Amino acid sequence: MVVLNRIYTRTGDDGTTALGSGERRPKFDLRVSAYGTVDETNAAIGVARLHVKDMAELDAMLGLIQNDLFDLGADLSVPQREGKAERLRMVSSQVERLERDIDSLNAKLAPLTSFVLPGGTAGAAYLHLARTICRRAERMMVELAAKPDEPVSDAAIQYMNRLSDFLFVASRAANNNGAGDVLWIPGQNR
Template sequence: MVVLNRIYTKTGDDGTTALGTGERRPKYDLRIEAYGTVDETNAAIGVVRVHIGEMPELDAMLGRIQNDLFDLGADLAVPERQDKDKGKAERLRVVASQVERLERDIDTLNDKLAPLTSFVLPGGTPAAAHLHVARTICRRAERLIVELAAQPGEPVSAAGIQYMNRLSDFLFVASRAVNGNGSGDVLWVPGQNR
């Protein structure tokens, strides 16, 4: 259970922040940057939800994703240490079933979409434009997480990386769904302005 009685603690005034393990790291640390960008993705999805209108199925999907992103933030904030975690309570980790559910949601939305004949430019409805912003933030978070995983001594769950990869696909498909299932997509015309 999370209890937040006091919002400011002053412990970060020195430019550090605590991981879930209690270890303090500089605020520019790659792990902090990774889960901070996951949080930024979550906030962008929150903006999307304000703009999607009467699409309860998509809103429910986005709500589940927001919760999953908090799970991923918790996963990243408490790096798994093989030698230190033995005998401790199981930490919250993103799991394969969350990735699988996201894949099912992508398939559900994609089944209704018009065939794609060109790359799609970010735009269309306000909700679609915001979904594209969320997608690009998600891709940045994914790049940071993959970079973190490549660092010695910085474990990252494979399911967390997979989740972010699928999430960017979901956000793309969702942008087409809110653009009239693809009929309102703004398509790229190569060399149009030469």
């Protein structure tokens, strides 16, 4: 369990922050930006949940995801190093659960005939916002993983890739299972 008795420490006043390993990095460091953007994804999902409370199954799925995203932040905040004790890491079963949830929601959706614009219900719009933030976090994680000595677990990257798919399908579920989707009409405003 995490115990936070004191919220401010003043240690970040110099523009650095501590990773979970204790190592200090600049606040603009790509690893810090990646787990910060994962946190931003989580916050956007929290807002979306306010608008899908009446959809118990979807809300429960989103609640599990929010907890997973804290696991993912913990994973990213402690770079994997050979010979070091393992910390909390994302695992394939979390990715597999997302895949099952995507399949469950998708089975109820009307087939798509065009790309979907963010909108419809408030819940769907916020889920689209969370999806775009999630994609940004994923891009940062992939960029980080491409750097020497900046490992990112495969399961962490896979999770974020599936999460953006989940959030897309969830937005359609929040739009009356796709009936309320706002479809893109190519060239409509020419």
